Amino acid sequence: MRNRLALLLILTLAAVASAAGRITINVNSQPIKEVLKEVKAQSGINLIYITSDIPDRKITLHLEDATLKECLDAILKDTRVTYSVMDNNIILRREAVLSPKRVISGFVREEESGEAAIGAIVRDANSGAFTTSNSNGFYSLPVTSSEADINVTLTGYTPMSIRLDSLKLDNRLDITLTPSGKLDEVIIVGDKNSELTFESPVIGNLSMNRHSITSTPTLFGESDIIKSLQFQPGVIPGVEGFAGLQVHGGSDDQNMYLLDNVPLYQVNHLAGMLSSFNTDAINNVDFYKSSFPSRYDGRLSSIIDIRTRDGNLTHRQGSWKIGLTSGSFNIEGPIIKNRMTYTISVRRSWFDLLSIPGIAIYNAVINENMSKIVSRHAFTDFNAKTTYHFNDRS
Incomplete structure (x- = not known):
């Protein structure tokens, strides 16, 4: 024939x-x-x-x-x-040349703690294909060639370049990022329409880690997730100094708050003066105010997806902090080294202690026939989490 x-x-x-x-x-x-x-x-x-x-x-x-x-x-x-x-x-x-599609996948983690490095950009310099690590630090990058030059970047960490030869159809590559050292004076010129914004596979998403939140100036010096998000375009606080969030003209109840995939419906203390999210327990926050991924629904204005820390995989460490209105304590470490971790964070306010002198003075100067004020108000936030890594792919 x-x-x-x-x-x-x-x-x-x-x-x-x-x-x-x-x-x-x-x-x-x-x-x-x-x-x-x-x-x-x-x-x-x-x-x-x-x-x-x-x-x-x-x-x-x-x-x-x-x-x-x-x-x-x-x-x-x-x-x-x-x-x-x-x-x-x-x-x-x-003539069409069909080459088998190969996949490179693995986890991106921090070197010091073994925490998931969320939002790291993993790129193949040969084909231009790229992806980002998800909330667990996992990434999956398809390539068409049997060779790949992998570049990994994440703000605050030293960029990495890895050469891969003789790729199979399924390839495992775990990546460990090292925090970048101190820099000399750097002048940065840019705007919101930067190259990184256009190259991001997710539109309308802002990702903030714990360090970004704590460096944002807030009332009384108390770092707060919601108050940090108030500085973003299209967002207003509603009442100045309070932890309200009105996105693109929507109301507070049109925002969805997720804490490790669990929806929360009451996220404020003291009628909105502070949110109930303890910054010491937070690893990363994904803020969607334009287009929402298909896995989210139920709200009109925005999605605030908060991920708590998994805990240090290699050694125990802790921190404590005293502020004008509250104090906090955090401890974390391995239960089984490189396998099972724990993290515990506690925050307690002392508004009741600060109000004692003022209430005492008021009660001392009022008339005998006037009723005295007896008021004590405080709040305590407690976060605890245990994480177990079953195997290299779970």
């Missing part, structure tokens, strides 16, 4: 070439597309092709009184472009 088809193609090309006459080509270092135009002009046969299928290559060719088939064979030699005859037309096509 194949021999018959080949014979039919040869006879058809011979018939077309006979009808078109003989062709003479004498070119030196001319682009292939220009040579094809000359063939079309001499033969009177339509050459149909997609411009991108014809390689941008120059050829030198000298043919005297040649057939159309001889011309096309010489012009398209070593180009992976084939041709076929249809009526009075010659159709040129580039």
Whole structure:
């Protein structure tokens, strides 16, 4: 059957070439597309092709009184472009080269604590394909070549470059990022429409880690997730100094708060003066105020997805903090090294202690027939979490 088809193609090309006459080509270092135009002009046969299928290559060719088939064979030699005859037309096509899709996947973690590095950009410099690590630090990057130059970047960490050769269909690559050292004076010029914004695979998403939240100036110096988000475009606090969040003109109840995938419906203390999120227990916050991923629903204005810390995989560590209105304590470490971790965070306010002098003075100066004020108000936040890594892929 194949021999018959080949014979039919040869006879058809011979018939077309006979009808078109003989062709003479004498070119030196001319682009292939220009040579094809000359063939079309001499033969009177339509050459149909997609411009991108014809390689941008120059050829030198000298043919005297040649057939159309001889011309096309010489012009398209070593180009992976084939041709076929249809009526009075010659159709040129580039042969499709199918290469198996290979996948590189793994976890991106911090070097010191083993915590998940969320939002790290993992890019293949050869193909330009890239992805980001999710809330668990996991990434999956498809590549088409058997080789890859992997570049990993995350703000606050030293960029990494890894060369991979002889890739299989399924490849495992765990990445450990090292915090970047102190820098000399740096002047940064940029805007919101930066290259990183356009290259992000998620539109309308802001990701903030614990360090970004604690460095945001707030009332009384108490770091707060919601007050940090109030500085973003399209967001207003509602009442100045309080932890309200009105996004693109919406109300407070049109925002969805998720704490490790659990929805919360009351997130404030003291009628909104402080939120109930203890910054010491927070690892990362994803704030969506434009387009929402399909896994979220139920709110109109925004999604605030908060992830708490998993705990240090290698050693125990702790911290404590005393502020104007509250104090906090955090401890974390491994239960089983590199396998099971714990983290405990406690925050307690002392508004009751601060109000005692003022209430005592008021009660001392009022008349005997007036009722005295007896008021004590405080709150305590307690966060505890245990994380167990079953295997390398869970």
